[in-house]
Amino acid sequence: MSLAQLHHLSKTYALGQLRVPALTNISLQLKPACFTVLSGPSGSGKTTLLNLIAGIDRPDQGNIEIAGQSLQRLSDNALTDFRARHIGYIFQNFNLLPVLSAYENIEYPLRLNKTPPVKRRQRVLELLDAVGLADKASHRPNQLSGGQRQRVAIARALVHQPVLVLADEPTANLDSQTGAQIIALMRELQRVQQTAFVFSSHDPQVIASADHLVLLKDGHLLTPEPIREAV
Numbered sequence: 001m002s003l004a005q006l007h008h009l010s011k012t013y014a015l016g017q018l019r020v021p022a023l024t025n026i027s028l029q030l031k032p033a034c035f036t037v038l039s040g041p042s043g044s045g046k047t048t049l050l051n052l053i054a055g056i057d058r059p060d061q062g063n064i065e066i067a068g069q070s071l072q073r074l075s076d077n078a079l080t081d082f083r084a085r086h087i088g089y090i091f092q093n094f095n096l097l098p099v100l101s102a103y104e105n106i107e108y109p110l111r112l113n114k115t116p117p118v119k120r121r122q123r124v125l126e127l128l129d130a131v132g133l134a135d136k137a138s139h140r141p142n143q144l145s146g147g148q149r150q151r152v153a154i155a156r157a158l159v160h161q162p163v164l165v166l167a168d169e170p171t172a173n174l175d176s177q178t179g180a181q182i183i184a185l186m187r188e189l190q191r192v193q194q195t196a197f198v199f200s201s202h203d204p205q206v207i208a209s210a211d212h213l214v215l216l217k218d219g220h221l222l223t224p225e226p227i228r229e230a231v
């Protein structure tokens with residue numbers, strides 16, 4: 001079974017008169033509850049591909065289907081709504097709201113999708129506990145370490161029970177020990193919540209944890225490794 005299918009995606013950026021081809025003819029299947037890592041040299045198109053899968057940007061050619069929904073067919077508003085309901089995104093710099101506490105940052109997507117207060121509270125407390133931050137609920141981002149901020153970002157990405165969580169270089173701003181803890185945490189959440197994760201990364205620790213390694217070079221897909229069974 002496939003969770004997401006990418007069909008012949010291409011994307012070119014315009015930079016003044018210059019055209020920069022970022023992705024060329026990418027076709028790929030993403031399996032449910034699987035750890036997929038996009039790797040490749042700087043500028044190979046990893047972030048561009050993540051942004052297309054997330055529906056943050058649209059391809060020039062090709063189509064993406066996630067859980068049976070063709071993203072191409074959705075209007076901009078419907079795409080935003082689809083993203084809010086089905087996709088979680090962990091940004092490289094975490095993108096937490098500085099004036100909100102850890103609790104409020106995690107709760108934010110549930111406020112947006114109008115989850116009733118009692119359910120919101122239950123789910124936020126569950127996630128705070130799952131990422132080991134139950135005692136830091138009232139801390140603001142500037143009162144947390146880098147690894148703790150990353151945990152808040154992970155909890156926020158998972159709180160609305162998306163089918164797919166995307167992360168751009170999830171360990172890039174962490175020391176290697178904290179990075180290893182974050183990978184182990186995401187593995188555990190993947191197992192418990194049955195969510196699929198797709199990361200972009202150069203980090204050998206992240207690459208070693210992949211069920212499915214996808215290599216990009218100059219916007220082209222190199223032959224992917226066979227998919228290992230998800231644990």
Ligand SMILES: Nc1ncnc2c1ncn2[C@@H]1O[C@H](COP(=O)(O)OP(=O)(O)OP(=O)(O)O)[C@@H](O)[C@H]1O
Pocket residue numbers: 013014015020021022040041042043044045046047048049200
């Ligand atoms: N907004 C943009 N305008 C013009 N060119 C862009 C833009 N964003 C990315 N590019 C170009 O598209 C190509 C792919 O960029 P992308 O950021 O997807 O690569 P990446 O593999 O994520 O790189 P890195 O590992 O350095 O983050 C690069 O040549 C980059 O310079």
